[in-house]
Amino acid sequence: MRPKIYLFGDSITEFSFADGGWGAALAHHFSRRVDVVVRGYSGYNTRWALKVLERVFPEYCDGGGDGAPLAVTVFFGANDACLPDGYGAFQHVPLHEYKQNLNSIVSFFKKKWPATRILLITPPPIDEEGRLLNPYIKNPSNEPERTNNAAGDYAKACIAVATECGVPVIDIWTKMQQIPGWEKACLSDGLHLTENGNRVVFKEVIQKLREEGLSSETLPADLPLFSEIDFNDPLKAFEKL
Amino acid sequence: MRPKIYLFGDSITEFSFADGGWGAALAHHFSRRVDVVVRGYSGYNTRWALKVLERVFPEYCDGGGDGAPLAVTVFFGANDACLPDGYGAFQHVPLHEYKQNLNSIVSFFKKKWPATRILLITPPPIDEEGRLLNPYIKNPSNEPERTNNAAGDYAKACIAVATECGVPVIDIWTKMQQIPGWEKACLSDGLHLTENGNRVVFKEVIQKLREEGLSSETLPADLPLFSEIDFNDPLKAFEKL
Numbered sequence: 501m502r503p504k505i506y507l508f509g510d511s512i513t514e515f516s517f518a519d520g521g522w523g524a525a526l527a528h529h530f531s532r533r534v535d536v537v538v539r540g541y542s543g544y545n546t547r548w549a550l551k552v553l554e555r556v557f558p559e560y561c562d563g564g565g566d567g568a569p570l571a572v573t574v575f576f577g578a579n580d581a582c583l584p585d586g587y588g589a590f591q592h593v594p595l596h597e598y599k600q601n602l603n604s605i606v607s608f609f610k611k612k613w614p615a616t617r618i619l620l621i622t623p624p625p626i627d628e629e630g631r632l633l634n635p636y637i638k639n640p641s642n643e644p645e646r647t648n649n650a651a652g653d654y655a656k657a658c659i660a661v662a663t664e665c666g667v668p669v670i671d672i673w674t675k676m677q678q679i680p681g682w683e684k685a686c687l688s689d690g691l692h693l694t695e696n697g698n699r700v701v702f703k704e705v706i707q708k709l710r711e712e713g714l715s716s717e718t719l720p721a722d723l724p725l726f727s728e729i730d731f732n733d734p735l736k737a738f739e740k741l
Numbered sequence: 742m743r744p745k746i747y748l749f750g751d752s753i754t755e756f757s758f759a760d761g762g763w764g765a766a767l768a769h770h771f772s773r774r775v776d777v778v779v780r781g782y783s784g785y786n787t788r789w790a791l792k793v794l795e796r797v798f799p800e801y802c803d804g805g806g807d808g809a810p811l812a813v814t815v816f817f818g819a820n821d822a823c824l825p826d827g828y829g830a831f832q833h834v835p836l837h838e839y840k841q842n843l844n845s846i847v848s849f850f851k852k853k854w855p856a857t858r859i860l861l862i863t864p865p866p867i868d869e870e871g872r873l874l875n876p877y878i879k880n881p882s883n884e885p886e887r888t889n890n891a892a893g894d895y896a897k898a899c900i901a902v903a904t905e906c907g908v909p910v911i912d913i914w915t916k917m918q919q920i921p922g923w924e925k926a927c928l929s930d931g932l933h934l935t936e937n938g939n940r941v942v943f944k945e946v947i948q949k950l951r952e953e954g955l956s957s958e959t960l961p962a963d964l965p966l967f968s969e970i971d972f973n974d975p976l977k978a979f980e981k982l
Binding site for chain 1: 742752755756758759760761762765766768769772773776778779781782783784785788789792793796797799801831832963964966967970972973975976979982
């Protein structure tokens with residue numbers, strides 16, 4: 501069986517198989533080697549994620565390969581970071597609870613799959629101007645329900661949890677802001693990713709997985725590759741299976 | 742567990758998670774409802790596919806949901822249809838054997854998963870001029886190794902097998918040729934799909950699945966959707982899980 505990589509997160513994970521999405525790009529990158537399985541839940545924060553964790557990854561959950569997935573990305577915080585007094589207040593999770601929840605999620609995976617790489621991803625930066633054009637929810641006020649500062653606090657908290665737990669982390673909040681014009685180049689509505697933004701996440705994820713020893717060059721391919729098939733005796737490649 | 746749809750085929754299936762690919766588009770379309778699992782093997786014909794069938798779908802193979810996948814697409818023939826005397830001759834499979842092999846593949850799935858929809862897809866048309874620019878293999882002759890006529894013969898054979906077996910089929914060979922300028926609009930190298938070509942396959946697949954009773958509107962979502970969560974009492978949605 502081909503091993504798996506699970507993508508666990510909110511809408512930025514759920515939408516990752518849309519055109520140019522980072523999830524689909526990962527699936528293509530690890531073609532013939534890994535099944536990339538998306539478990540993104542739009543609008544969810546870490547509080548809701550904890551409520552469903554055992555449903556999303558039940559006892560009998562199949563990790564492919566030897567039973568455990570190669571890696572799980574955990575990409576929450578964008579909704580937790582909604583301002584507590586904005587119209588996204590029902591999604592808000594206080595910073596200290598966010599840290600606890602994220603810690604609990606990491607602990608769950610560590611216990612379930614001790615050898616699986618758990619890769620935290622911070623929430624992305626927020627383009628506050630872009631948020632006022634958010635097509636998903638009518639914003640009755642003229643104030644964004646998320647700010648870049650608040651997202652930055654949750655990003656720092658995510659990094660702190662990764663350090664505490666000894667797992668790798670991608671600081672996409674910082675990385676993305678290094679791109680000139682990131683507000684519009686990387687974000688379509690101040691929060692969700694454009695194709696450019698998706699590419700940034702994709703590149704960071706494969707880079708981090710590579711540092712963790714997981715790369716398309718070293719993972720075995722499922723069944724003989726075309727390049728390994730002898731044109732003069734094609735069936736030979738299938739004899740030893 | 743979320744149910745699965747398997748995509749079984751050659752490079753046109755293997756590459757279906759590249760930018761604009763029909764596999765990724767399916768995964769996005771069935772977001773939160775179905776895991777789309779790609780089992781594409783570049784260069785493979787039905788003879789090679791038969792050799793690996795039990796390896797690709799072993800006894801313990803997980804279909805998600807109640808144990809059987811919702812559907813399997815079977816998309817072979819482009820390589821079988823290589824001319825027997827061209828430089829792709831080692832991939833060629835005679836027409837009568839192609840029919841037998843395809844029949845055996847359908848029988849395998851019917852026996853393994855009696856309730857699973859098996860959806861055959863004919864090979865796409867060939868742009869012979871485009872084949873001479875094929876970047877994958879240096880063509881020493883100045884003749885294409887595939888012709889549109891030969892692909893058409895395999896497409897008709899595929900349709901005949903579907904009729905014999907009583908399973909649905911997408912005649913992508915015919916559908917694609919109805920598009921003005923299909924040679925360049927749908928095919929990047931005379932055989933593989935452009936984003937336009939991918940869109941044609943995607944639309945035909947979701948339409949056929951819909952006719953078979955599988956649509957994103959009727960399949961249940963995995964866990965409460967954001968739209969089902971009460972802003973005044975978000976946790977209520979998770980109590981009954």
